[in-house]
Amino acid sequence: DTAVSQTPKYLVTQMGNDKSIKCEQNLGHDTMYWYKQDSKKFLKIMFSYNNKELIINETVPNRFSPKSPDKAHLNLHINSLELGDSAVYFCASSHRGQGAQRPSHEQFFGPGTRLTVL
Amino acid sequence: AQKVTQAQTEISVVEKEDVTLDCVYETRDTTYYLFWYKQPPSGELVFLIRRNSFDEQNEISGRYSWNFQKSTSSFNFTITASQVVDSAVYFCALSDFFSGGYNKLIFGAGTRLAVHP
Numbered sequence: 001d002t003a004v005s006q007t008p009k010y011l012v013t014q015m016g017n018d019k020s021i022k023c024e025q026n027l028g029h030d031t032m033y034w035y036k037q038d039s040k041k042f043l044k045i046m047f048s049y050n051n052k053e054l055i056i057n058e059t060v061p062n063r064f065s066p067k068s069p070d071k072a073h074l075n076l077h078i079n080s081l082e083l084g085d086s087a088v089y090f091c092a093s094s095h096r097g098q099g100a101q102r103p104s105h106e107q108f109f110g111p112g113t114r115l116t117v118l
Numbered sequence: 119a120q121k122v123t124q125a126q127t128e129i130s131v132v133e134k135e136d137v138t139l140d141c142v143y144e145t146r147d148t149t150y151y152l153f154w155y156k157q158p159p160s161g162e163l164v165f166l167i168r169r170n171s172f173d174e175q176n177e178i179s180g181r182y183s184w185n186f187q188k189s190t191s192s193f194n195f196t197i198t199a200s201q202v203v204d205s206a207v208y209f210c211a212l213s214d215f216f217s218g219g220y221n222k223l224i225f226g227a228g229t230r231l232a233v234h235p
Contacts, residue, residue: 035223040227041207106153109162109163
């Protein structure tokens with residue numbers, strides 16, 4: 001009963017290829033995120049979607065295109081992969097706050113996808 | 119600006135020692151949330167605790183305890199009687215809110231804790 005799942009867990013590919021990472025959550029959350037963890041372990045937000053709508057785009061190169069077919073899924077497609085894209089990509093989900101209420105819920109993370117670009 | 123600083127890059131202790139991981143934050147918000155996550159060698163991110171800015175009570179959960187002090191903008195994490203299984207990278211994070219009820223997490227750089235037998 002995995003709460004947030006990602007596929008694949010490992011992805012090794014050549015520079016210039018296009019690849020996708022999939023994420024699914026069964027927690028009933030309405031907001032999903034992609035975070036990138038680089039080789040120095042720095043974790044940084046990339047995108048956030050709420051009910052299929054893009055909410056956050058943190059100046060990520062447009063080679064990265066998230067897609068949310070429904071609120072339980074958020075996929076990440078990467079075109080023309082570069083060496084610098086090598087990282088661990090984490091999907092996460094949470095509840096959005098209601099009205100003026102600030103969201104207090106923690107974000108639940110998937111197991112991560114280790115992408116290696118050769 | 120929203121920022122989280124974990125000044126300790128690596129800490130090495132011997133089993134059964136107590137260890138404190140420091141976290142200092144900066145925020146423009148009066149209402150905010152702070153989090154600690156654990157990343158063991160297997161790589162997943164495990165949620166440990168959430169604390170809101172209005173609750174300065176210290177929290178204890180087994181061997182783990184957290185000290186939140188608004189006056190010094192710190193949210194430190196102490197492991198008592200450390201064990202080898204505590205070896206991991208620990209991240210402190212701050213919620214960064216947007217209008218519409220959305221937020222993202224701002225993470226510190228992490229502290230790698232190595233507990234030796």
